[in-house]
Amino acid sequence: MSEQQPAIPQHPDLHRRGTSRREFLTTAGGVGIVAALNGRDLIAENAAPGGAAAPGNAGMVPVTLKVNGKEHSLQLDPRTTLLDCLRESIMLTGTKKGCDHGQCGACTVHVNGRRVNSCLSLALMHEGEEITTIEGIGQPEALHPMQATFVACDGYQCGYCTSGQIMSAVALLKEPCGPSDADVKELMSGNICRCGAYPNILAAIQQVRQKA
């Protein structure tokens, strides 16, 4: 499938050296993932209380997802979350996996223009919907105003939560939200920053809102 090229531009130097950090991690991690999945499957089948509904299409299911305006035809295990599909099948790794349980917000993306936790949703539930990730709102050479203002305000430290913060903040611009800092803090409470960059994140969001 030619449209499934990795969307993250690889630095040319990394290619010359042979293996990028991401390629290395993917390859090395793959061994562990396969082993873990096999183990889990065995446990699942042994522990299944006799007669759970016999899975008919429990194998791979065809689905077409529209991400950042581009259609992707995929074969997915029904268990695949929207988050894992974006990162592992479509290779859009800007969306991050933090807690994987809807508690941290690192996985925030937009579905039909509204922010959601992609970790708590099945990819199959989103056929035909408009999915937008951090890669879809701006690019290094043409940043979204929220991205540019996060940079200007230093709204991050390690950066792991940043794409989720920005996706939340961009969605917030269109939501009912009062003018005060407290209003913004309340509506951003679903995005955790372990570095504690909150004051600068807040400043960035308020700056963009005031300009809008």
Next chain:
Amino acid sequence: MHKFEFVRPKDRAAAVTIAAQAKTAQQGADIRFVAGGTTLLDLMKLNVETPGRVVDINRLPLDQIEATPDGGLKIGATVRNSDLAHHPAVQRDYAVLSQALLSGASAQLRNMATTAGNLLQRTRCMYFRDTAMPCNKREPGTGCSAIPGSNRGLAILGTSEQCIASNPSDMCVALAALEATIHVEGAKGARAIPFADFHLLPGNTPQRETILEPGDLITHVTLPAPVAGSKQVYLKLRDRASYEFALASAAVVLLVAGGKVTRARIALGGVGTKPWRSLEAEAALVDQAADLATYQKAAEAALRGAKPQSENGFKIDLAKRCLTYALKTAANA
């Protein structure tokens, strides 16, 4: 996560037919409806919920909010919590519901979570969520780890020797005070369930949380016509200012005339094994002076049957103060 078959039924009848093959009703069943997925996917990843079939009801036409002929409101099963909270009719006539919804979860989760899903939201008891630990709700007969264990956040009202898990919903507390009706389509047809009858006390069967039968699909919730002049407040107390479950909460729908309380509907959250309507508090309020002494008596009445555990005795006072303050706020609004 266990393997499952993903199904998208073409209409409500098909959804009911599929789900009617389940051995038990919705929560913990081998066939599960999915709407927002915020509770179900979370618990499937923990292997607490292990359905063999997941039935996606998001494409069924159950996402409307409409006025009813009797002046009330009809709320579709898949209406998202954020849409419900911001709906003009809800903000105007059922403010307690809007406030409760907006006090729950995060903006992202409220964009996903639905009316029906919130009705079936499962407890946050850590032992229920941990398959390595005994839990009568998850695995009947294995025992309750919370009674001798960590129970700070758990229930003090409606508990049993088998289970003290608290119901985590905010929306349900408001719906209890608003005397909502839950509408269900099942294998034997459609029926309407008064809110107070929907959730079950744990008793000896904590695994059964509602009166739903296999195949039952919640289609919508109705609210009775708003009570003209009623003052409504949802007050939630928690460890953090935002994005946290209630330690205690109170939903108040109050009518005051001539310095007296003429009508009161009271429900508590965070302290009960189900959304806790307090008829005792209501009786202590009606026809009494709308003053602090009355509110305190109502709070005493609401918590009279409370049974504290090793770590959550503080909730008795907290819930009393929560209700007292909510009543004061509503009356002075």
